[in-house]
Amino acid sequence: MALTLPAHPDPVHDEILGSGLLQDLSYAFGAPFHFLRPERFDANLAAFRAALTEAGVEGRVYFAKKANKAAAFIERCAATGTGVDVASHGELREALGHGVRGEDLVVTGPAKAGQLLRVAALQGALIAVDSPDELERILRLDSPRPVRILLRRHPPAQPNSRFGLDDAHLDAALLRCADAGDRIRMEGFSFHLSGYAVQPRADLAGELVDLCVKARNLGLPADRISIGGGFAVDYAGAGDWQAFLAAQGPADYHAGKTFAAGDFYPYHSPVAGADALRAVLAARPHGVGGPLAARLREAGVTLLLEPGRALLDGAGSSVFRVQGVKDRQGVKDRAGYGIVTVDGTSLSLSEQWFNSEYLPDPVLLTAGRADDGLPGRAAGDGDAQPYRACVGGASCLDSDLLTWRKIAFPVRPLAGDLLVYPNTAGYQMDSNESPFHDLPLPAKVVLQQEDGRLRWRLDHRPAC
Structure with missing residues (x-):
């Protein structure tokens, strides 16, 4: 029996798939494309803000721009006064070009380029300082205003991380900031942890609160901390996920490819999104004292x-x-499997490039067709057999597979059918895309319900 991992039901998504619009868009653009739903971004943002309000915590949400290059989401940030986390001069320029104010930007990443530091300082962005060297370069900037910074803490629980300042560097940086006068405005501390565990985030956040108190004793403002990202997305149900992990093995994948359970993103998470933030705020740092929310207040x-x-x-x-x-x-060998080749590459499903697999089942959209005698071919035929197949890209690389797993499609796919991979906006759809083989980069199409009809437009970026 073929492995399956159905995504959580989404009635609006199903409505889009059944509307016929995707076939029209595929005809118009030819190449693969992504469709975007900004209303879901708004709803997720509102949920995070609600979690902060419920906990009585002053807070600020910054959208990590690296998760998706689309302009549509930055436009929503500008319209709602949401902050944006950028890590390059290009990302900073894109955010400013769409109306995000400089003071609403936080600049992260290691060893930032001089141009990025200069423009960030001029625009009043908040800069997360990753090293003593970076702090010295900031102090040498010719800025008309104090440069706003956070000091990034090296996570003691992840000693192999290459990011952040250890204890000795933090102590030296605090003294350097105190001596810098009005060249620097040291507003607090930041960290980023790998993984999605709740308690380690609460533990380190509690330590950063203590660091703020220490910094204030040196005359520094230090009134905020950033706990980065690491809020899981729940793609699939618990039972489906556990059954998948228990059953999967080399026979389920093309070429007998092997994956350990730890190679996969946790496609089910019992605490995800804004609920993960609620859990962090309710946790007691290091199991001592009150919850983190109370410590912050x-x-x-x-x-x-x-x-x-x-x-x-x-x-x-x-x-x-x-x-x-x-x-x-x-x-005629129904025990075999097929290889479906699509008109794009696995560069558009970034999980494939990290020795992993994007696991939520793709949906096959077929047109009406008559049975031609091939197994599993007849659409709408109650006796049609499922057709097991992996999904390959259009490049000349053997490793270019969008899905190594042998998916049980309801019928044998045909040229011209569409495969829809659900819920790919977060890190999947454009992190690694390139015009390999001179294939065009997939278009991004913004879909919105207006006056009872589904409307679309191309996503656009500013010419700056």
């Missing part, structure tokens, strides 16, 4: 967070067109 510390994937949950999907189908073990 008592110390007068504002909580900053930088979710990316979690703000994009349900906010977009990726559409590929079938170019051809190859039967792996002969047309």
Whole structure:
């Protein structure tokens, strides 16, 4: 029996798939494309803000721009006064070009380029300082205003991380900031942890609150901390996820490819999105004293967070067109499987490039067709057999597979059918895309319900 991992039901997504619009868009653009749903971004943002309000915590949400390059989401940030987390001069320029104010930007990443530091300082952005060297370069900037900074803490629980300042560097940096006068405005501390565990985030956040108190004793403002991202997305149900992990093995994948359970993103998370933030705020740092929310209130510390994937949950999907189908073990061998080749590459499903697999089941959209005698072919035929197939890209690389798993499609796909990978907006749809083989980059199409009808427009970026 073929492995399956159905995504959570989404009636609006199903309505889009059944509308016929995706076939029209595929005809118009030819190449693969992504469709975006900004209303889901708005809903996710509102949920994070509600979690802060419920906890009585002063807080600020910054959208981690690296999670998706689309202009539509930055436009929503500008319209709602939401902050944006950028890590390059290009990302900063894009955010400013769409109306996000400089003071609403936080600049992260290691060893930032001089141009990025200069423009960030001029625009009044908040800069997370990753090293003593970076602090010295900031102090040498010719800025007309104090440069706003956070000091990024190296996570003691993840000693192999290459990011952040350890204890000795933090102590030296605090003294350097105190001596810098009005060249620097040291507003607090930040960290980013790998993984999605709640308690380690609460533990380190509690330590950063204590660091704020220490910094204030040196005369520094230090009134905010950033706990970064790491809020999981719940893609699938608990039972489906556990059954998948228990059953999957080399026979389920093309070429007998192997994946350990730890290679996969946790496609089910019992605490995800804004609920994960609620859990962090309710946790007691290191199991001592009151919850983190109370610690923040008592110390007068504002909580900053930088979710990316979690703000994009349900906010977009990726559409590929079938170019051809190859039967792996002969047309009449129903125990075999096929290779479906689509008109794009695995560069548009970024999980494939991290020795992993994007696991939520793709949906096959077929047109009406008559049975031609091939197994599993007849659409609408109650006796049609499922057709197991992996999904390959259009490049000349053997490793270019969008899905190594042998999916049980309800019928044998045909050239011209569409495959829709659900919920790909967060980190999947454009992190690694390139015009390999001179294939065009997939278009991004913004879908919105207006006056009872589904409307679309191309996503656009400013010419600056």
